[in-house]
Amino acid sequence: MRTLTAIVLAGLGAASSHAERLGMAMTQLPQGDGGSITVFYPTRAAESAASVGPFRLSWAGDAAPAKGNGRLVVVSHGSGGAPWVHADLARTLVGRGFVVALPQHAGDNARDPSTPGPESWVKRPREVSGAIDRVGADPRFAPLLALDAVGVFGGSAGGHTALTLAGGEWSPARFRDHCMRHMEDDFSSCVGFTTLLGGDWLDGVKRWLARRVIAWRFSDDTPQRHVDARVKAVIAMVPFAADFDPSTLASPKVPLGLVIADKDVNQVPAFHVERIRQACEPRCEVMMRLADGSHGAMLSPLPPLEKGSIAEHLLADPPGFDRAGTLPLLNGRIADFFEKLLLPH
Known part of the structure; x- marks a missing residue:
């Protein structure tokens, strides 16, 4: 006759084996505007190598989902971004049982x-809400998810x-005002990936033109807001934040985590995330400060960056940044944050 201890240990071993069989699957759902929502999720199907542009990844394509922890995390990509640069974070979250959607x-x-x-920033939060609706309506995921507690992660524009x-x-007017005051010190935040200041006579022309275009396009001072009652936990990594009224985040509506990269040259922390941190602490949490990290730390895998390009200048890892050691730790802390706040205890 089997002892109670043996039965319990056998059950634990079966559960462990069951968990080990879960891998990551990927599918894409149509978005109302003609785009797509990329969904990563747990599966028992075998993974295989997948190539998407320059990325070499792995997943089970369109496989049947397995029951995870019943929670959804939506990831908002950065400006000009794609889902594949968040595949490592998605894998960590899927490994904890989350379904991960990237509109x-x-x-x-x-x-x-x-x-x-600003034209995109008005639409983005509503696109997150739309992604929650769309994933929740899919017959493969609807029985497996409870959408009363959703997590959101975003980096840069996300x-x-x-x-x-x-x-x-x-x-938009706050964006304009920031750029009028700090054009030179925060140039890439105002003009994006179009050009850099080169320390020559052209800089004056670039600044003049940028000011003219921004003043013409972004004069609306109407406060922009969008909350979704289903969103219960949020993480913002290296965010563009200079156009926020910091007082509106002094007491965030949901638990808020911040990730700061001290060597970020794309969104200089002093103008962006540090302003938010100063307003919301102790009601928000600095989940990780990357002393040697820059803007590209939000991307994993990091795409190939052309030597001498604007993207390399803004996204490449600074000397001394331990990507291999740091990002798995960061991804684990992100998963811990969402587990603590979204899962029933």
């Missing part, structure tokens, strides 16, 4: 980068999305 932000993605900045969903209010 394609219209006019500000790798396929269509036509309207980045961090702007995340701060909005945490209750922050911003306006």
